[in-house]
Structure formats: C-alpha cells, structure tokens
Amino acid sequence: MPSTIELTNIEQSFELADSTITLFSGLDLSIEQGQSYAIVGPSGSGKSSLLMLMSGLEKPTNGIGELFDGGKVRPLEQLRSDVGFIFQQFHLLPELTALNNVALPLKLRGDKQALQKAKAWLDKVGLAHRADHKPTELSGGEQQRVAIARALVFEPRFIFADEPTGNLDQQSATDITNLLFDCCTQGNAALVIVTHSETLAAKAQHIYSLANGRLTNTATVDREAMPC
Ligand SMILES: Nc1ncnc2c1ncn2[C@@H]1O[C@H](COP(=O)(O)OP(=O)(O)O)[C@@H](O)[C@H]1O
Ligand SMILES: [Mg+2]
Numbered sequence: 001m002p003s004t005i006e007l008t009n010i011e012q013s014f015e016l017a018d019s020t021i022t023l024f025s026g027l028d029l030s031i032e033q034g035q036s037y038a039i040v041g042p043s044g045s046g047k048s049s050l051l052m053l054m055s056g057l058e059k060p061t062n063g064i065g066e067l068f069d070g071g072k073v074r075p076l077e078q079l080r081s082d083v084g085f086i087f088q089q090f091h092l093l094p095e096l097t098a099l100n101n102v103a104l105p106l107k108l109r110g111d112k113q114a115l116q117k118a119k120a121w122l123d124k125v126g127l128a129h130r131a132d133h134k135p136t137e138l139s140g141g142e143q144q145r146v147a148i149a150r151a152l153v154f155e156p157r158f159i160f161a162d163e164p165t166g167n168l169d170q171q172s173a174t175d176i177t178n179l180l181f182d183c184c185t186q187g188n189a190a191l192v193i194v195t196h197s198e199t200l201a202a203k204a205q206h207i208y209s210l211a212n213g214r215l216t217n218t219a220t221v222d223r224e225a226m227p228c
Contacts, residue, residue, distance in 0.1 A: 002033040003069040003157060005054055005076065005190070010063035012049055023049055024213040027063070033157055036184045036191040038201035041210035047194040048088055048162050050210060054192060055083045055160045079158060081109075084151035084189075088162040090143045092135040092150070098122060098142075099131040102149045109154060121149040124179060126172065140167040148176055152183055159183055161193045165200060177203065 011025035023046035031037060031054060039047050052058040053065060056076030065076040092101050099118050106114035122128050125145040135143050144167045151159065161180060165173035177200055184191040195201050207219040 001068075001070070002035075002188075003067065004033065005029075005031040005079070005158065006064075006066045006068060007054060007060075008064045008066075010053060010060045010065065012046065012053060013061045022213065024210070024215065025062075027215050029054070029208070029215060031158070031190050031192060033190045034184065034188045035206065036181060036204040037193070037206045037208065038204035039192065039194045039208045039210055039215075040196070040198075040201050045210045045212070047210055050215075051085075051160045051162055051192065051194055055085055055158065056080060057083075057085065082157045084154070084156035084159045086144075086147050086151045086159075086161040086164045088166070088194075090135075090147040092143055092146055094135050097132050097134055098127060098138065098146045101135070101146055102153055105150060105154045111154075117153055118149070121153045122146070125149045126175065141169065141172060144168060145172065145176065148179070152179065155183075155187060156189060158190045159192065161191070163194055163196065165195070165197060173197075173200075 007027060007029045010027040013020050013022040039050065041047050053060050056065065056079045067074045067076055067079050099122060102121055103114040103118035106117055119131065122131055125148055127142060127145055130138060130142060148164060159180065164180065165176055168176060180191055181203060183189045193200060193204060201207050205221050206217065209216045209218050
C-alpha cells in the first residue's frame with residue numbers, strides 16, 4: 001500500500017490587525033506516494049501556503065491533515081523526516097558551503113557517507129565545481145540547485161517543490177525537472193510541484209488549479225501515458 005497524505009475540509013486563514021484573510025476553505029486533497037502533482041494558480045492564491053500545510057510544516061486553521069502509512073493513521077507533523085521541501089526562497093544556511101548545506105540532512109540522520117552522497121548530488125545538479133562556495137557567492141539559480149540537491153539527497157518519500165525552476169535557464173530547468181520526476185518514477189516518491197510553467201505542469205500526472213480559494217483538478221493522466 002502506498003502511503004497517502006489526506007487533507008479533509010481544510011481552511012487556512014490569517015488574522016490581520018483589522019481583518020481576516022481566508023486563503024481557502026472546504027479544501028480536500030489526496031497525495032499518494034509514487035504519483036506526481038502540479039499546482040498552478042495566480043500569485044497570492046495560496047499555493048505556497050497549501051504546500052506548507054500538505055507537508056505538515058504548518059497547521060491549518062481548521063480541518064484534518066493525516067498520513068495513512070502502513071495501515072496506520074498518523075498526524076501530518078510526523079511526516080517531517082520523510083519530506084524533501086524546496087522552498088521558494090531556498091532557505092540555505094548562509095554560514096555553510098554548498099557541500100555542507102547538501103550534507104546537512106544526512107549528517108542530522110547520522111549518515112557516515114554524508115559528504116560523499118552530498119558531493120554526488122552536487123554533481124547531479126551541475127554544481128560539483130561550486131562545492132566550497134557559500135550561498136552569497138552563488139547566483140539565484142545556483143542557490144536553487146543547491147536547495148534542490150539538499151531536498152533530494154536523503155531520498156524522501158514526499159517531495160514538495162515551490163517553483164523549483166523559477167530561477168533557472170532552460171537547460172538547467174530541463175535537467176532539474178528530469179531529476180525531480182526520476183525521484184517519483186524510479187524512487188517511488190510523491191512529487192508535488194507548484195509552478196507557473198505550463199511545460200513543467202504538463203509532466204505531472206495530476207494537475208490542480210488554485211484560484212479564488214478553490215482547488216480544482218484540471219487533469220489526471222495514467223502513469224503509462226506519461227512521457228517522462
Ligand atoms: N503567515 C501569514 N500571515 C498573513 N498573511 C499570509 C501569511 N502567509 C501567507 N499570507 C498571505 O496569503 C496570501 C497567499 O500567499 P502564498 O501562499 O505565498 O501565495 P502564492 O504562493 O500562491 O503566491 C498572500 O496574500 C500572503 O500575503
Ligand atoms: Mg508562492
């Protein structure tokens with residue numbers, strides 16, 4: 001049985017000084033391990049917020065977020081060690097080199113081969129030659145690729161990528177897209193991508209649109225039919 005994230009009747013609101021913003025309410029969504037999902041929608045519609053809820057990094061105002069895993073139901077916060085999250089703003093640690101940023105999730109898990117594996121992933125994202133550089137010495141696109149290597153290096157079962165190709169040139173975007181989808185098709189990870197790129201969204205098996213507080217499934221394609 002693949003593990004599944006189930007969001008049921010979710011509402012997310014923010015209290016401001018004199019008003020309340022409700023991003024969405026009554027939202028239902030299932031994310032299954034081994035499947036790929038794209039979420040598209042206008043800026044400000046709540047895509048990043050939804051990704052934070054799905055991954056258990058934030059709690060909804062109302063509603064239920066659960067992980068169905070090996071016949072057990074667990075709260076989503078327990079998913080954390082299985083989540084590779086690529087943040088829109090990267091969130092690299094400024095004091096660490098690219099290599100040590102990528103190695104960090106492995107070191108935290110006590111992996112003795114952390115540096116070796118991190119080097120291999122820097123190579124996969126085309127940055128082996130920048131291993132000793134700190135984030136401020138890297139371009140936006142290079143930082144994005146380091147963040148992607150850091151999110152994937154420990155082979156998480158759930159990958160959440162917030163506009164992962166937004167800062168990349170076309171060739172890098174294609175390479176990174178292939179890496180992400182390989183984790184899904186070969187590594188059996190769930191892949192959830194927020195993107196403005198129609199080309200990238202079209203690669204996912206499930207496409208959702210988030211607009212005006214409503215999440216709509218606009219396409220679902222069988223794995224066999226996928227070109228990637
Ligand atoms: N913690 C917060 N407090 C108040 N408003 C927030 C918070 N997080 C997000 N928002 C607001 O929610 C809206 C949706 O944000 P976001 O999820 O980043 O949208 P998107 O990723 O689709 O551009 C924005 O108007 C943003 O300002
Ligand atoms: Mg966003």
